[in-house]
Amino acid sequence: MSAEAAVPHGSENVCGGPGAGDPFIPEAILGYRILGLAPRSGGEGDLFIAQGRDNQQFAVKIYRRTAGESIGTARVLAELSKDRLLVPLERGEWHGHLVEVTPYLADGSLAELIKKGPLPSSEVRRLLIQITEALEQLHRAGIQHRDLKPTNILIRRSEPLEIVLADFGSAAVTSETVLTGGRGTLFYSAPESLTGIYSQASDYWSLGIILLEALTGNLMPAIWRSDRSLPYRIIQGKVPIPESVPKRWYSLLKGLLERDHYRRWRAAEIRSWLDRQKGDDLPPASRKPRPILISVLIAGLVLGGIGGVRLAMIAERESRPAVVQRAEPDRQVNGQVSPSTVIRRQQTTITAAHIRAWMVNSITVAAWLLAVGCILIGIAHVLGGVPHGSGAILLGLLIGLVAYYLPQFLG
Numbered sequence: 291m292s293a294e295a296a297v298p299h300g301s302e303n304v305c306g307g308p309g310a311g312d313p314f315i316p317e318a319i320l321g322y323r324i325l326g327l328a329p330r331s332g333g334e335g336d337l338f339i340a341q342g343r344d345n346q347q348f349a350v351k352i353y354r355r356t357a358g359e360s361i362g363t364a365r366v367l368a369e370l371s372k373d374r375l376l377v378p379l380e381r382g383e384w385h386g387h388l389v390e391v392t393p394y395l396a397d398g399s400l401a402e403l404i405k406k407g408p409l410p411s412s413e414v415r416r417l418l419i420q421i422t423e424a425l426e427q428l429h430r431a432g433i434q435h436r437d438l439k440p441t442n443i444l445i446r447r448s449e450p451l452e453i454v455l456a457d458f459g460s461a462a463v464t465s466e467t468v469l470t471g472g473r474g475t476l477f478y479s480a481p482e483s484l485t486g487i488y489s490q491a492s493d494y495w496s497l498g499i500i501l502l503e504a505l506t507g508n509l510m511p512a513i514w515r516s517d518r519s520l521p522y523r524i525i526q527g528k529v530p531i532p533e534s535v536p537k538r539w540y541s542l543l544k545g546l547l548e549r550d551h552y553r554r555w556r557a558a559e560i561r562s563w564l565d566r567q568k569g570d571d572l573p574p575a576s577r578k579p580r581p582i583l584i585s586v587l588i589a590g591l592v593l594g595g596i597g598g599v600r601l602a603m604i605a606e607r608e609s610r611p612a613v614v615q616r617a618e619p620d621r622q623v624n625g626q627v628s629p630s631t632v633i634r635r636q637q638t639t640i641t642a643a644h645i646r647a648w649m650v651n652s653i654t655v656a657a658w659l660l661a662v663g664c665i666l667i668g669i670a671h672v673l674g675g676v677p678h679g680s681g682a683i684l685l686g687l688l689i690g691l692v693a694y695y696l697p698q699f700l701g
Contacts, residue, residue, distance in 0.1 A: 319350050320382045320389055330399055330441065334459050335387075339394055347394040348379070352387050353459065363461050366431050374424035376444055376456035392456065397448050400500070401440035401509060408507035411536060415567075416451050417504060418542075418560065421497055424455045426557045429490045436460040436488060438496035439478045440503060462488070477510040481525045482551050491551040498529075498546030505535045538567060650697050657693035661686045 315338070316324055322340035328349060330337060335353040342348055367377045378390040400417070403409070409417070421443070428435055435442075437460035446452045480495035482488070503509055523529070527549025531540060542563050545555030555563075664686030668679045 319352070319384050320380065320391065322348055322350055322391060324350065328394075330402075334457075340391070347396075349392045349394040351390045351392070352384060353389070354387070362463050363433060363458060366433055366463055367458060367461075370427055370431055372454075374420060374427060374454055376454040395444045395446055395454075397445035399441050400443040400445065400453060400504075403445065404440055404503050404507060404509055406507070408534075409504045411505075411539075413451050414501060414504045414539075415564070417453065418497075418501060419564065420453050421455070421500070422557055422560050425490075425493050425497070428455075428461075429493075429557075432463050433458075433461050434464060434488055434490055435493050435496075436462060436483075437475060437478075438493050438500065439475050440500055440509065443500070464488075476524075479524065480551060481527050481549050484525055487551075489551055491554040491556060494546050494554055494556050495551070498543055501539070501546070502529070502531065502535070502543060505539060506532055654693050654696050657689055657696060661690035661693055664689060 315327060318324060319338070319340065322342055325339045325341055325347070328337040328339050335351050338350045338352070340348045340350045364378065364381060367375065370377065376392050376395075378392050380391040382389045382391075421438075425435070425438075435455065435458065437457065438455070442455065442457040443453050444456050446454050478496040478499050480492040483492050483495075499510055527547065529547045531543055535543070542555070542560070545559055545563070548554040664682050666686075668682030668684075668686060670679070
């Protein structure tokens with residue numbers, strides 16, 4: 291286990307020697323003409339900018355000692371898609387040291403971008419999606435990266451931001467939780483990795499730290515370099531989230547920085563969180579209206595109005611009691627028949643038809659209340675970013691449609 295900031299890059303150079311100020315730059319390595327030392331070198335080796343036979347630029351990395359991914363890991367990596375992974379184009383040996391050749395990306399690493407300040411939420415969202423895609427690809431192939439950090443995330447394109455994962459020197463082919471020696475960089479290591487336990491969830495802890503850096507514009511090595519209690523705090527899973535971080539990121543960061551690696555968020559939880567956050571990263575002036583939601587709300591209001599009017603008419607008509615009219619015979623007054631005088635009496639009776647009408651009305655009212663409840667709950671879920679909100683709205687509209695035709699069907 292090594293802390294990135296504790297590695298003196300110039301103290302032991304492969305091409306120079308112990309204590310060499312400027313390493314000796316060879317003319318060529320593996321047939322690539324060396325142009326100079328790259329500004330980005332890691333603790334595991336020296337990185338050079340080289341030119342190939344086709345005049346394209348490449349990055350040639352010479353590992354120190356026996357670093358570098360294993361042959362098995364290299365074979366699996368070679369079969370994966372290169373969309374999100376910077377896989378070595380060529381591997382070889384130079385003066386007893388492992389050499390890897392990759393395309394040279396002039397835009398540098400994510401670490402250099404974070405040093406310029408906090409990234410906009412839209413950029414962090416793109417970063418999250420792309421790193422998650424890369425980790426999914428690695429984990430499906432049974433590879434754990436084990437050293438995910440900003441210096442190992444290279445920028446393929448700045449506008450829009452497009453990144454690739456690089457440096458698989460600590461990677462291992464295993465899809466299970468394993469007990470092994472500590473490797474990687476301390477500032478990005480998961481709590482369990484400090485005890486020698488690694489799993490795919492360990493890579494997602496590193497992702498959580500990287501997102502925290504991107505949102506704050508502060509690299510963890512610069513913040514925690516003087517913190518002697520850092521290993522203890524990492525083991526305890528106590529990573530503070532600054533108040534400057536937007537609130538909507540809290541649940542994601544807490545899920546990724548969960549101490550228990552069995553409960554820690556992975557790709558599935560990240561995608562669910564992204565689905566709930568759609569549109570939240572856009573500024574208010576550029577947010578697009580939700581035409582489907584607006585249409586559904588208007589349709590619900592119209593349908594509710596029509597249903598309410600129809601229900602009132604049905605209730606008024608069907609609830610009238612039956613009227614029985616009886617005509618009495620003409621009466622004789624003083625021996626004479628009075629002129630067509632008819633006295634009518636009304637008698638109210640309750641029949642089975644009334645009971646049926648009341649039952650239909652009761653069921654219809656209950657259906658309308660249920661429909662309105664589903665629509666309101668769906669609206670609240672959609673506005674709050676909770677899944678299945680649109681499904682609840684559609685269910686409410688369907689129940690309202692049934693309630694509309696229910697009196698005719700049972701009538």
